[in-house]
Amino acid sequence: MVSNARDLPAEPASIQPLWELKLGSHSYSIPTIDRGRIYIGANDAGVQRAGYKPTGGGVLLCVDQATGKLIWQLPSPRYFAGIKPPYHFDQWNCGICSGPVVEGNRVYVVGNRGEILCLDRDGQANGNDGPFLDELAYMGITNGPEAKLEPTDGDIIWKCDLIPELDVVLHDACASTLLVHGDFLYACTSNGIDDRHEKVPRPEAPTLIVLDKRTGRLVARDDERIGRRLLHGSWSSPSPGQVKGRTLIFFGGGDGVLYAFEPPEPSKDLQVRTLRKAWSYDCNPPDFRVRDGQPLPYSKTSKNRPDGPSEIVGTPVFYGGRVYVAIGQAPDHGNGRGCLSCVDAATGARVWASELVERSLATPSVANGLLYLPDNAGNLHCLDANTGEQQWVHPLGGADWFASAFVADGKVYVGTETGTLWALRAGRQLQVLSKTRLKSNPITLTAADGVLYIPTQHSLLAIPGK
Numbered sequence: 001m002v003s004n005a006r007d008l009p010a011e012p013a014s015i016q017p018l019w020e021l022k023l024g025s026h027s028y029s030i031p032t033i034d035r036g037r038i039y040i041g042a043n044d045a046g047v048q049r050a051g052y053k054p055t056g057g058g059v060l061l062c063v064d065q066a067t068g069k070l071i072w073q074l075p076s077p078r079y080f081a082g083i084k085p086p087y088h089f090d091q092w093n094c095g096i097c098s099g100p101v102v103e104g105n106r107v108y109v110v111g112n113r114g115e116i117l118c119l120d121r122d123g124q125a126n127g128n129d130g131p132f133l134d135e136l137a138y139m140g141i142t143n144g145p146e147a148k149l150e151p152t153d154g155d156i157i158w159k160c161d162l163i164p165e166l167d168v169v170l171h172d173a174c175a176s177t178l179l180v181h182g183d184f185l186y187a188c189t190s191n192g193i194d195d196r197h198e199k200v201p202r203p204e205a206p207t208l209i210v211l212d213k214r215t216g217r218l219v220a221r222d223d224e225r226i227g228r229r230l231l232h233g234s235w236s237s238p239s240p241g242q243v244k245g246r247t248l249i250f251f252g253g254g255d256g257v258l259y260a261f262e263p264p265e266p267s268k269d270l271q272v273r274t275l276r277k278a279w280s281y282d283c284n285p286p287d288f289r290v291r292d293g294q295p296l297p298y299s300k301t302s303k304n305r306p307d308g309p310s311e312i313v314g315t316p317v318f319y320g321g322r323v324y325v326a327i328g329q330a331p332d333h334g335n336g337r338g339c340l341s342c343v344d345a346a347t348g349a350r351v352w353a354s355e356l357v358e359r360s361l362a363t364p365s366v367a368n369g370l371l372y373l374p375d376n377a378g379n380l381h382c383l384d385a386n387t388g389e390q391q392w393v394h395p396l397g398g399a400d401w402f403a404s405a406f407v408a409d410g411k412v413y414v415g416t417e418t419g420t421l422w423a424l425r426a427g428r429q430l431q432v433l434s435k436t437r438l439k440s441n442p443i444t445l446t447a448a449d450g451v452l453y454i455p456t457q458h459s460l461l462a463i464p465g466k
Contacts, residue, residue: 001317001363001364001365001366001372001404001405001406001407001444002365002366002367002406002407002408003406003407003408003446003447003448004408005408005409005447005448005449005450005452006408006409006450006465007409007450007465007466008408008409008411008447008450008451008452008465009423009452009463009464009465009466010411010423010433010434011423011433011434011436012421012423012434012436012452012454012461012463013421013434013436013437013438014434015463015464017461017462017463018066018068018451018462018463018464019067019068019461019462020068020459020460020461020462021061021063021068021459021460022046022458022459023040023042023043023046023061023455023456023457023458023459023460024042024043024044024045024046024047024054024059024093024095024458025043025045025046025093025457025458026042026043026045026092026093026094026095026457027040027041027042027043027095027443027455027456027457027458027460028041028094028095028097028175028402028443029041029042029095029096029097029098029099029100029443029455030099030177030443030444030446030455031099031446031453031455031460032099032100032101032102032446033065033446033448033453034102034121036064036065036066037062037063037064037065037071037121038061038062038063038064038065038068038453038460039060039061039062039100039102039107039109040060040061040063040100040455040460041058041059041060041061041095041096041097041098041099041100041109042058042059042061042095042096043056043057043058043059043093043094043095043096043112044056044057044058044059044075044076044077044095045093046059047059047073047075049073049075049139049141049146049150049152049153050146051141051143051144051146051147052075052139052140052141052146055077055078055140056078056090056091056093057075057076057077057078057090057095057112057113058075058076058094058095058096058111058112058113059073059074059075059076059095059096060073060074060076060096060100060107060109060111060117060119060154061073062107062121062123062154063460065448065449068460068462070152071123071125071152072122072123072124072125072151072152072153072154072155073152073153073154074117074119074123074135074138074139074153074154074156075139075140076096076111076112076113076115076138076139077113077139077140078090078112078113079113079114085194085195085196086169086194086195086196086201087163087169087170087195088170088171088172088192088193088194088195089114089170089171089172089173089174089190089192090112090113090114090170090173090174091172092172092173094112094173094175095112096109096110096111096112097110097112097173097174097175098110098111098174098175098176098177098178099177101177101178101179101180102121103180103213104121105120105121105122106118106119106120106121106157106213107119107120107121108178108180108185108213109178110174110175110176110177110178110187110188110190111159111174112173112174113161113174114161114162114163114168114170114174114190115159115160115161115162116159116160116162116178116185116187116211116216117156117158117159118156118157118158118159118213118216119154119155119156119157120154120155120157122155123151123152123153123154123155124149124150124151124152124153124154124155125151125152126155127155128149128155129155129157130157131157131158132156132157132158132159135149135153135154135155135156136148136149138156139153158215158216159216160211160216160218162174162189162190165218166189166205166206166209166218166221167202167205168189168190168191168202168205168206169191169192169193169194169200169201169202169205170189170190170191170192171190171191171192171193171232171233171234172192172233172235172330173190173235174190175190175235175313176188176190176234176235176236176237176238177237177315178237179237179238179239179240179249180213181240181247181249181263182263182266183212183213183214183266184210184211184212184213184219184263184264185210185211185212185213185216186208186209186210186238186249186251187208187209187210187211187238188207188208188234188235188236188237188238188251189205189206189207189208189209189234190233190234190235191205191206191207191226191227191230191233191234191254192230192232192233192234192254193230193232193233197232197300197301197302200227200228200230202227203225203227203228203230204225204227204228205227206221206222206223207222207224207226207227207234207251207253207254208221208222208238208249208251208259208261208275209221209222210263210264210275217270218272219264219272219273220264220272220273220274220275221272221273221274221275222251222259222261222274222275222277223274223275224253224259224277224280226253226254226255226257229253229255229257230254230255230311231254231255231256231298231309231310231311231329232254232298232311232329232330233254233311234253234254234311235254235311235313236251236252236253236254236311236312236313236314236315236316237315238250238251238315238316239251239315239316239317239318240318241318241323241345243321243345243346244346246262247262247263248260248261248262248278248345249261249262249263249275250316250318250323250325250345251316252283252311252312252313252314252315252316252325253311253312254311254312255311256282256283256284256309256310256311256312256327257280257281257282257283257312258280258281258282258283258312258316258323258325258341258343258348259277259279259280260277260278260279260280260323260345260348261275261276261277261278262275262276262277262278278348279347279348280348281341281343281348281349281350283312283325283326283327283339283341283353284309284310284327284339285339285353285355288307288308288309288310288337288339289308289309291307296308296309298310298329299329299333299334299336300333301330301332301333304333304334304336305334305336306334306335306336306337307336307337308336308337309327310327310328310329310336310338310339310359311327311328311329312325312326312327312328313328313329313361314326314328314360314361314362314363314364314404315363317363317364317365317366318345319366319385320385320386321344321345321346322342322343322344322345322351322385323342323343323344323345324340324341324342324343324364324366324371324385325340325341325343325364326338326339326340326341326357326360326362326364326373326375327339327341327359327360328359328360328361328362328375328376328401329359329361329376330401331361331376331399331401333359335358335359335376335377336358336359337355337358337359338355338357338358338359338360338375338376339353339354339355339357340353340354340356340357340360340364340371340373340381340383340388341353342385342388351388352387352388353388354383354388354390356381356383356390356393357373357375357379357381358375358376358377358379359375359376359377360373360374360375360376361376361401361402362374362375362400362403362404362405363404364404365404365405365406365407365412366385367407367426368426369384369385369386370382370383370384370385370391370426370427370428371383371384371385372405372407372412372414372426373404373405374396374400374403374404374405374414375400376399376400376401377399378395378396378397378398378399378400378416379393379394379395379396380393380394380396380400380405380412380414380422380424381393382394382412382428382430391428391429391430392428392429392430394422394424394430394432396414396416396420396422397416397418397420398416398417398418398419398420399416399417399418400414400415400416400417401417402417402441402443403415403416403442403443403444404444406444406445406446406447407426408447409447409465410425410426410427411423411424411425411426411433412424412425412426413445413452415438415441415442415443415445416441416442417441418441419437419438419439419440419441419442419456420435420436420437420438421435421436421437421438421442421454422434422435422436423435423436438454438456439456439458439459440456440457440458440459441456441457442454442455442456443455443456443457450464450465450466451463451464451465452464452465
């Protein structure tokens with residue numbers, strides 16, 4: 001959520017875009033920029049490929065950073081087997097929500113069908129690399145003259161299908177982003193409740209898994225039985241930190257608990273190992289869970305409640321020996337009490353917690369000792385990262401549940417569901433630089449080489465700076 005990019009525009013609306021890339025009807029993926037290319041996920045409503053018909057599924061796009069022109073794409077139709085109870089996912093036209101992770105000549109992403117994919121950075125332009133060789137069937141293009149691979153098609157190296165391989169029940173969307181660390185790939189399984197929103201069908205299924213990044217083989221899994229305490233779904237993304245000489249993997253659970261795991265030791269043994277928990281911390285204050293000796297119910301679409309416990313959706317952020325994380329719920333559950341926690345990364349002990357922030361799905365943005373976080377109610381908060389003291393709060397004029405604040409070049413950029421993009425001065429004093437109304441709702445921004453990239457529900461804009 002923080003970049004060292006410089007010379008970015010304070011008033012993006014006043015500048016002609018370098019280019020605009022049309023996406024689909026929905027997009028939630030944060031663009032990844034790597035060596036002159038941009039990778040981004042969307043739904044498949046805008047896919048133009050001979051022989052492919054949009055299905056309400058997803059697509060991963062690789063485009064040229066300078067021009068926005070397509071290099072390759074991998075359409076991913078909705079789950080072929082059909083969505084049957086107790087499964088309840090990939091039904092909102094969200095597409096691929098995961099942020100692509102690029103390392104060397106490999107691209108890793110969580111697909112809309114509950115598959116962890118490893119792809120060739122160059123797509124089919126350098127041939128079809130295995131072991132996976134059936135991209136046409138994956139895209140659903142099996143008949144007619146179009147049933148042949150093109151240089152602009154994506155190239156899957158391997159895939160791990162979470163449903164048959166781990167027996168998880170995905171819920172709503174596979175929205176997490178992968179973590180590559182060493183030889184391992186860490187992934188949230190998106191295990192959740194059933195289609196009737198009544199129970200967790202697979203309470204013993206893992207929530208955090210570790211794969212061999214070269215082969216996709218399952219290396220390790222958690223054994224915390226998070227599913228037994230699951231509130232709704234599992235959507236948080238893992239993150240790493242180096243704490244007093246040891247590496248820890250931080251993960252926000254769908255039970256509202258922050259976990260720290262130790263990475264598995266490298267081994268030639270093919271046996272699946274159990275991740276060792278270093279510590280855990282409940283990010284819900286006690287009175288969020290129990291009142292007058294009775295457990296508080298979780299807010300639901302059918303019965304919104306401003307109180308009660310919430311899960312962790314945003315990514316835990318490691319900074320200065322501490323971990324920062326917020327709790328929140330789906331926006332259709334209504335606004336309600338939230339909590340932003342700061343935890344000692346070595347011990348899991350509470351440093352401070354602020355209930356001034358309402359429910360939030362955002363990832364905290366920490367820069368120069370300050371933390372910026374929008375909440376579902378539509379307020380951007382600035383707090384002292386060391387003490388938790390609120391520096392200022394700015395009403396955004398619209399709810400914010402699909403975007404985090406992006407901090408770069410002394411500016412804070414954040415969007416709302418009303419299509420407004422704000423630019424504020426980063427610092428302890430509130431200063432609004434600009435308010436821009438876009439044609440579509442902006443998602444979390446990013447920047448590189450003096451260009452501000454604004455992803456929206458419908459397109460990706462490249463706005464040059466100085």
